[in-house]
Amino acid sequence: MRLTQKSATLLALAVIVALAPLFFPSSFYYRVGALIFVNGLAVTGIVILTGWAGQISLGHAGFAGIGAYACALAPVHLGLHPAGAVLLGAAISAVLAWLVGRPILRLKGYYLAVASLGMGILISMVLNNERDLTRGPDGIDVPDLGLRGALKAAGLDLSNGQFWYFFCGIALLLGAWLALNLFNSPTGRALRALHGSEIAARTVGIDVARLKLQAFVISAVYASVSGSLLALQNKFITPDVAGFMHSVEMVTMAVLGGVGSVAGAIFGAAVLTLLPQVLTVFAEYEQLVLGTVMVLVMIFLREGVVPSILRKIRGAGE
């Protein structure tokens, strides 16, 4: 049953990524799709941390910032290829998450939320103020990944929008596949056990602190890679990517769609990325609509949109 659900999620995702372009009225929608995938990747990390391990982070944008600025700075200062910079950013994010999480995650309760909030703000301040390195709030150029050019040379000529749509789509599929594998592994089961009851999990011999730390580090890597993809795609990045609002956005997306399910979280990312585009006509009411949707979901679909609806469908079928 579990296995089929995993395959079903991946299959559905793959079909959507592959077939959605057939319905695009203009090539602008490739851009929106690519953004949904980038956000979906970050939110998949939130699912692992919040949905499965039960920890909340309010500083994940900080990791996205590290991933993004690694792509901007490492090729220039270290002579690294942008693809190498993505890995470097992910490594730095993982080490930082480990350093911050190790002492904090030994504590019970929501200390991680506070610690990560502080960490996120610190990263954002560094990016804003270290002008000699990051060029400050006005932002910095990011070198080209070069893959599109290579594909073109190999005979596959994609427009910029198309390339990033499929590239980010594949990255998201990969991320979702890894996350779903984790879900079904012993580690995943242990994570869910500790989310259910920390004491019970400890009693059956699960190293609670170590597991939480693992989840935090993994989710940091997801956020970092999503930041890198955003930077490479935009070829320009500002410290806004590491801002507090971006952290909140990630958590909101996950909670809206269903923080316990990868499919749900990606759905949440899709809704919140699309909404501002649909609501341009009433831009002033955007925040109002967002807030109302969140409140309604929290009252009527407490597990998030996708899991709640799936449960209803299953309940009706039985």
Add this chain to the structure above:
Amino acid sequence: MKTFLTTTALVALGLAGPALAEIKIGASLSATGPAAFLGDPELKTLELLVEELNAKGGINGEPVELIAYDDNGDPNKARTFATRLVEDDEVVAIIGGTTTGTTMSILSVAEEAEIPFISLAGAIDIIDPVKPFTFKTPHTDRMACQKIFEDMQKRGIASIGMISGTDGFGASMQAQCKSVVGDYGITIVADETYDPKDADMTAQLTKIKGTEGVQAVLNPGFGQGPSIVTRNYKQLAIDLPFYQSHGVASDGFIQLAGTDAAEGVRLPGTALLVADLLAEDDPQKPVVAAYKAAFEAKTGTPVGTFGGYAHDAFLIMTDAIARAGSAEPAAIRDAIEATSGLAGTTGIYTFSPEDHLGLDLSAFRMLEIKDGKWTLVE
């Protein structure tokens, strides 16, 4: 959903009458968010001008449609909206980029699609090096520094203290001022900074006051910070000429700082602030007066430098489209580059293939605040 809306809109238009060949101009502005005090008047200005222009019959008889999006000052959103303007709305030109960050995002989309783009942001990086399709209307902070140092030189000031905000505007201008100060034989003997959110800058000012040889003080900054600096300056009774930047060239600054503290403050501003004081034969007089009257009648709020940037961008763009006689992006671009002696609210624009800013130092007027009013120096 979007397709549905578009289709409905198209059907509605179709029913309303025969389709006109509309000239679509796109805009992505920060009408809300942290830069709203810049983006909001810019958006209102564009809406006002489009209305005026269409009432007069449009450009060469063709009506203009403005498609404007609010990017919240978020560069990532600005890039998405720029892509939407190019790919989905199929505009012939883009105005916008309220901040340097959003401008840089729109710039790469516009350059790739080869659509003429006029930015409303300050940084010199936007047009230096020159990019084929990107232009901008506000003068650079380097020019503001030059104008200020020119005035100091005339007053025989040779050593100054600087107190700068650490926000994008303040830091960029601080760096630019430091790089040109040598050309005017002036040395910076004290160099302090403050966070834009600070509530008190007396510590930094006391340090400047205590520095040997300071003859004047310059405060590059933006928003509320400079008003606080101005009040502290008065409280500490520093009796030296005090210069602000064009970042605070609005009536709001005098109100925030207080008439008393703002007395004698000098800054480089645009003709728009002193519309009533301009000489009758001033080439900018008619355009400035007309914009001021129209904007204030429509919105009930005083005109500001930033709305003026949008005014000039629209003026340059529509003037170029009219001269090009076509709405082909490449033709518009060439026409913008051939703009010569066009009087706007910010200055008189003359573009060339090497100069996509089109303004020189004469666009700035040195202003002094006297009894809570702007006056022209000289």
